[in-house]
Structures are given as structure tokens and as C-alpha cells.
Amino acid sequence: YAYRFEGAPLAGRHVLVTAGPTHEPIDPVRYIANRSSGKQGFAIAAAAAAAGARVTLVAGPVDLDTPPGVTRIDVQTARDMAGAVRAHLPADIAIMAAAVADWRARDAVDRKMKKGDSGPPALQLEENPDILATLGASADRPALLIGFAAETNDVVENARAKRERKRADWIIANDVSGGVGQSVMGGADNTIHLVTAGGVEDWPQMPKEEVAMKLVERIAAELEVANG
Numbered sequence: 001y002a003y004r005f006e007g008a009p010l011a012g013r014h015v016l017v018t019a020g021p022t023h024e025p026i027d028p029v030r031y032i033a034n035r036s037s038g039k040q041g042f043a044i045a046a047a048a049a050a051a052g053a054r055v056t057l058v059a060g061p062v063d064l065d066t067p068p069g070v071t072r073i074d075v076q077t078a079r080d081m082a083g084a085v086r087a088h089l090p091a092d093i094a095i096m097a098a099a100v101a102d103w104r105a106r107d108a109v110d111r112k113m114k115k116g117d118s119g120p121p122a123l124q125l126e127e128n129p130d131i132l133a134t135l136g137a138s139a140d141r142p143a144l145l146i147g148f149a150a151e152t153n154d155v156v157e158n159a160r161a162k163r164e165r166k167r168a169d170w171i172i173a174n175d176v177s178g179g180v181g182q183s184v185m186g187g188a189d190n191t192i193h194l195v196t197a198g199g200v201e202d203w204p205q206m207p208k209e210e211v212a213m214k215l216v217e218r219i220a221a222e223l224e225v226a227n228g
């Protein structure tokens with residue numbers, strides 16, 4: 001995909017993007033994860049770089065090439081991702097597209113668990129740090145903080161609540177109710193609702209690259225307004 005912008009609207013800006021899932025180990029061969037191809041986050045990183053930004057992409061385990069001009073940090077777990085984000089601040093704009101695992105196994109072990117006579121193990125879970133919410137509340141908060149919301153129901157309502165709870169400026173909401181195969185997860189297209197302080201913009205279905213392109217244009221316009 002050839003991202004084309006008039007001039008370099010994000011020149012001089014540092015854009016931090018998270019993308020993909022995180023993998024939370026149970027033992028050396030098993031993990032907990034969310035479904036995520038990383039395509040939308042990688043497309044956003046690519047578009048931001050094409051718009052002239054310095055881009056740091058913190059990526060969970062995905063099978064995607066690093067976009068040209070993008071600095072990529074590979075991580076496995078939510079805690080690794082949180083650490084990598086912290087290490088690469090400050091940023092002017094942060095876009096948290098990763099499908100972070102909400103929970104990790106409390107008692108991960110470094111030897112493979114075996115089937116035995118005692119039946120299936122009962123996994124004890126504990127909650128992972130919320131990277132977006134932490135950033136929203138931090139002294140290093142980027143001037144423009146953008147999160148995603150993957151929802152199966154009450155999409156815009158849930159996204160509005162997330163915007164406030166996490167102190168994000170924008171939430172990009174998408175409906176993932178289609179399930180695997182016929183939906184946004186892993187697919188080429190995305191249908192999003194952009195939730196801002198001013199209201200909700202419903203964007204038509206389009207390829208993830210075009211969502212990325214339009215989002216970067218929207219970000220550039222926002223910065224222009226902010227700078228008078």
C-alpha cells in the first residue's frame with residue numbers, strides 16, 4: 001500500500017504505537033492471548049511514518065513485516081509492552097492498538113505441565129497493567145492519546161465509557177461481534193466509530209490501510225487546530 005500525504009504533516013512528531021496481541025505464558029508451551037493480527041496497528045505506524053513522523057512501534061507476537069522507517073520493539077507479555085512504552089516516552093501522539101491480554105496466569109511455571117491423574121489444572125489469573133489508562137494518568141501523557149475499543153455489543157456506549165475511564169482523547173471503536181472469519185479480526189477491512197469529546201463519527205467500511213491513512217490525516221488536522 002502506498003501511503004501518500006501532501007507534504008509531511010507529522011514531521012517533527014514522535015508517534016508511539018502498540019499493536020498485536022500479548023502472550024501470557026502458562027508454561028513454556030502454552031499461553032493466554034487475545035485474537036489480533038496486528039494489521040491495523042502496523043498500518044497506522046506505516047501511515048504515520050509516511051507522514052513524516054518518527055514512529056516507535058511496540059509489537060506483540062505477530063507475523064508482519066516492519067513498515068519502512070519505523071522503529072520496532074518486539075515484546076511478548078503485557079508487562080513487557082508496558083515497560084517498552086514507558087521506555088520510549090515522551091511521545092506527541094500515542095495510539096494504543098494492541099489487543100492486550102487482560103489477565104495473566106498467576107503461577108506460570110518453567111517446566112511443561114503434564115496431564116495427570118489430578119485432572120485439568122485450575123488456572124489462577126491476575127490482572128495485567130492497563131497501558132492506556134496508565135499513560136492517560138501519567139505526567140508524560142502524550143498531547144494526543146488514542147485508544148481502541150473492541151466490543152461485541154453497545155459498541156459506542158462502551159467506547160465512550162472507556163474514553164473517560166482511561167482519559168484518552170479519542171477511542172476508535174470497532175464491532176467484533178462477527179466472530180472469527182467474517183469479522184474485523186484478521187480481516188482486511190475495518191468499520192470504525194471515532195469517539196471524541198465532541199461526539200461520534202461513523203466511518204464507512206474500508207481497508208485497514210485506508211483507516212490508517214484517514215486517521216493520520218485526522219490527527220494532522222487536530223494538531224494544526226491545537227497549534228492555532
Ligand code: CTP
Pocket residue numbers: 018078096097098099100101102128129130131132133146147148149150151162
Ligand atoms: N489496553 C491497554 N492495556 C490493557 C488493556 C487494554 O493498553 N491491559 C488498551 C487497548 O490497547 C485499547 C484500549 O485499552 O486501546 C481498550 O482495550 P479493551 O480491551 O477494549 O478495554 P478494556 O479496558 O480491557 O476492557 P474490556 O476488555 O473489559 O472491554
Ligand code: CA
Pocket residue numbers: 100101102
Ligand atoms: Ca481488554
